[in-house]
Amino acid sequence: MKTTSKKAISTVLCTAAAALWGYAFVAQKMLSYELEPFTVGTMRAVIATVTIAIAILVFDAINGKGRRLFSIKNKKLKIGINKTELLGGFLCGIILSAASTVQQFGITGTDSGKAAFITTLYVVIVPIYSLFFKKKSPPLVWFSIAVAVVGFYLISVKDSFKIEASDMLVFVCSLIFAWHIVVIGILSPKCDGFRISLVQFATMAVITAPISIIAERPSLSAIASSALPLLYLGIFSSGIAYTLQILGQKYANPAVASVLLSLESVFGVIGGATILGEKMTVREYIGCAIVFVAVVISQLSSGTDNSKVTDPQTPVPSGQESETLSPSSAGVTAEANESAEADKCAPDTSEK
Numbered sequence: 001m002k003t004t005s006k007k008a009i010s011t012v013l014c015t016a017a018a019a020l021w022g023y024a025f026v027a028q029k030m031l032s033y034e035l036e037p038f039t040v041g042t043m044r045a046v047i048a049t050v051t052i053a054i055a056i057l058v059f060d061a062i063n064g065k066g067r068r069l070f071s072i073k074n075k076k077l078k079i080g081i082n083k084t085e086l087l088g089g090f091l092c093g094i095i096l097s098a099a100s101t102v103q104q105f106g107i108t109g110t111d112s113g114k115a116a117f118i119t120t121l122y123v124v125i126v127p128i129y130s131l132f133f134k135k136k137s138p139p140l141v142w143f144s145i146a147v148a149v150v151g152f153y154l155i156s157v158k159d160s161f162k163i164e165a166s167d168m169l170v171f172v173c174s175l176i177f178a179w180h181i182v183v184i185g186i187l188s189p190k191c192d193g194f195r196i197s198l199v200q201f202a203t204m205a206v207i208t209a210p211i212s213i214i215a216e217r218p219s220l221s222a223i224a225s226s227a228l229p230l231l232y233l234g235i236f237s238s239g240i241a242y243t244l245q246i247l248g249q250k251y252a253n254p255a256v257a258s259v260l261l262s263l264e265s266v267f268g269v270i271g272g273a274t275i276l277g278e279k280m281t282v283r284e285y286i287g288c289a290i291v292f293v294a295v296v297i298s299q300l301s302s303g304t305d306n307s308k309v310t311d312p313q314t315p316v317p318s319g320q321e322s323e324t325l326s327p328s329s330a331g332v333t334a335e336a337n338e339s340a341e342a343d344k345c346a347p348d349t350s351e352k
């Protein structure tokens with residue numbers, strides 16, 4: 001696949017993920033009135049895990065070859081997830097559990113617009129984190145970040161900006177989400193995105209469920225009454241959007257991806273207007289335009305620095321080119337070859 005095509009796919013997938021996340025701010029605000037944060041996290045993780053597992057099984061059935069999520073060999077059940085995908089997904093699950101839970105705690109005490117602005121500050125933080133992995137961003141990316149921050153402020157901050165406890169929680173959430181983007185940027189070019197996403201949400205469910213049951217004791221009636229926003233968070237914002245993020249970052253510089261993903265603040269404002277009946281002001285429209293300009297600038301900068309999109313020295317597993325379209329096509333037919341793939345799939349941050 002040509003570099004231009006890879007870049008276009010990354011742009012579309014990351015933007016789609018941002019749109020789904022933006023509308024999720026509306027769902028999260030609705031749920032904050034009905035359910036406790038760990039219960040929200042548990043339900044969205046369980047629903048996401050089931051959604052992604054079904055998607056992988058459907059792709060397995062359609063393709064009929066390559067790795068399968070479940071298979072029988074020598075009368076033993078075999079799970080088609082290699083070691084790197086398991087460990088990488090586990091790490092992503094821990095990070096995502098912390099970020100999502102802290103965000104849900106924070107959003108209960110602040111308005112969704114301000115929460116969207118503070119959360120998307122990861123666009124500033126990701127390039128800083130990436131420096132630790134020797135991933136340098138071109139000057140235009142840093143300029144686009146500054147432009148994006150101005151746009152976010154105009155969109156989301158309506159009154160005088162003051163830092164409260166809830167705002168600090170959301171800011172901590174943005175610090176954690178930035179690490180999630182960086183880690184995904186390391187893993188996604190080398191592993192199957194669907195399987196990493198499956199493991200990360202299964203991990204999140206295991207982490208949050210015991211705390212929810214013991215500390216919050218949610219009622220089934222409260223969960224049932226919140227079915228629609230929970231289903232949106234679990235299926236669209238989690239199962240689909242985070243998988244799109246992983247697949248989209250496959251060929252993207254993490255700093256560029258963070259700018260695209262931070263479009264969630266724009267879609268958050270649009271979601272509030274279309275679903276909750278909130279009216280956008282002239283200032284907010286100007287903010288949306290500025291953010292759009294920032295995204296265009298970031299894409300122009302990545303076009304002049306394609307060497308940072310993928311590392312040509314990085315070994316790519318057999319069938320990896322088609323992973324963006326199918327979760328099973330990255331597999332190989334022989335067990336020995338699959339083991340070799342797992343070894344080649346190990347993340348090497350020194351190359352970055």
